[in-house]
Amino acid sequence: DAGVIQSPRHEVTEMGQEVTLRCKPISGHNSLFWYRQTMMRGLELLIYFNNNVPIDDSGMPEDRFSAKMPNASFSTLKIQPSEPRDSAVYFCASIKGTSGHNHTDTQYFGPGTRLTVL
Amino acid sequence: DQQVKQNSPSLSVQEGRISILNCDYTNSMFDYFLWYKKYPAEGPTFLISISSIKDKNEDGRFTVFLNKSAKHLSLHIVPSQPGDSAVYFCAASVRGSSGDKLTFGTGTRLAVRP
Numbered sequence: 001d002a003g004v005i006q007s008p009r010h011e012v013t014e015m016g017q018e019v020t021l022r023c024k025p026i027s028g029h030n031s032l033f034w035y036r037q038t039m040m041r042g043l044e045l046l047i048y049f050n051n052n053v054p055i056d057d058s059g060m061p062e063d064r065f066s067a068k069m070p071n072a073s074f075s076t077l078k079i080q081p082s083e084p085r086d087s088a089v090y091f092c093a094s095i096k097g098t099s100g101h102n103h104t105d106t107q108y109f110g111p112g113t114r115l116t117v118l
Numbered sequence: 119d120q121q122v123k124q125n126s127p128s129l130s131v132q133e134g135r136i137s138i139l140n141c142d143y144t145n146s147m148f149d150y151f152l153w154y155k156k157y158p159a160e161g162p163t164f165l166i167s168i169s170s171i172k173d174k175n176e177d178g179r180f181t182v183f184l185n186k187s188a189k190h191l192s193l194h195i196v197p198s199q200p201g202d203s204a205v206y207f208c209a210a211s212v213r214g215s216s217g218d219k220l221t222f223g224t225g226t227r228l229a230v231r232p
Contacts, residue, residue, distance in 0.1 A: 004161070035222075042124075042224030043162070043207060056219060091161055106152070107220065109161030 004110035006092050012116045018080040021113045024073055025094030033107060034067055034077050035091040043091070049075065082117045089114050121145045122210050124223035132231050137195040139226050141208030144189065148210040152220065153182060153193050156205045165206070166193070198230045 005024040013019055025032045033048040047057040049069045057067070064083070069075040079086055093107040123142045131137045139153075149170040154162035168175040168182045168191070175182050181194045195202055208223040 033220075040224070041120075043209075043222035045219060045221070048219060093161070106164035106167070109154075109163065111159065111161050 004092055004094055004108055006090075006110035006113050008113060009111065010114050010116075012118065013082055014118050015083055016081045017117075018078065019082045019086075019115060019117075021077040021079075021090050021092075021115070023075045023077070023092030023110060025075070025092070026096075026108055027073070029094035029096050029108070030072065031095045032069060032075050033093040033095075034075070035093065035109075037089040037091060037112070046077070079115075082115075084117045087115055087117050119144075120224070121148075122208055122221050122223040124206075124208055124226050126226050127224070128227040128229070130229045130231060131198045133200055134197045137193075137198045137202065137228055137230065139193040139195075139206050139208075139228065141191045141193075141223055142189060143191075143210050145210070145212070145221075146189065147212045148221075149213050150211045151182070151184060151191050152209045152211075153180075154207040154209060154222075156207065156225070162207055195228075198228075200230050200232050203228055203230045 004026055007022045031050045034046040035043045036046055037043050044059055046059045047067045048055055052069045065079055067077045089112045091109050091112045093109045095107045121144050152167040153165040155165045156162040166177050166180050166182050168184050173184050179195055184191045205225045205227045207225045209220040211220050
């Protein structure tokens with residue numbers, strides 16, 4: 001299996017521009033997570049989906065952030081308009097677990113997208 | 119409000135010695151704890167976990183200890199190897215409606231000197 005795939009790996013954009021990050025979870029996994037990593041706050045959960053349905057988006061910082069999962073094999077995280085403080089590494093992760101808690105499953109992370117907003 | 123805290127941003131250890139990484143949490147509802155390891159330009163990978171019903175879990179050179187009364191857990195690596203140099207994240211979860219949601223700490227960068 002190719003693992004969790006994220007694109008692009010690096011994104012440099014100017015303030016005010018729209019940014020779209022993409023994620024393909026591991027086939028057969030039915031929960032997907034978007035995280036943001038910063039030096040100050042570590043790994044923060046932004047939103048997660050179960051069976052393509054958003055379950056918890058309490059970590060989404062502002063209305064400028066939105067996420068979709070149109071099908072089991074694809075998700076996007078969009079920032080519009082982007083700001084310099086959005087600069088961070090964004091990770092996508094997937095898990096085979098369901099909305100019920102399964103301690104035996106672990107989250108598998110993608111390689112991340114490093115976003116720089118100038 | 120950081121519910122999971124890793125107060126040491128970095129740690130340097132000599133090869134062959136023990137590495138001890140610490141993690142504190144504030145939410146007494148957490149009942150499952152994990153450590154993830156992250157190399158540069160890669161995503162975090164799962165290392166070891168422990169349930170709140172246990173106080174120790176061992177996997178090869180890696181052992182995680184949980185002290186529920188102190189809300190503290192630690193990861194011991196013995197012996198440390200240069201390949202262990204990475205950022206280590208502590209994470210915690212709560213059984214129930216939150217499903218598989220994890221709360222991560224800020225990470226500790228471990229450097230193992232040859």
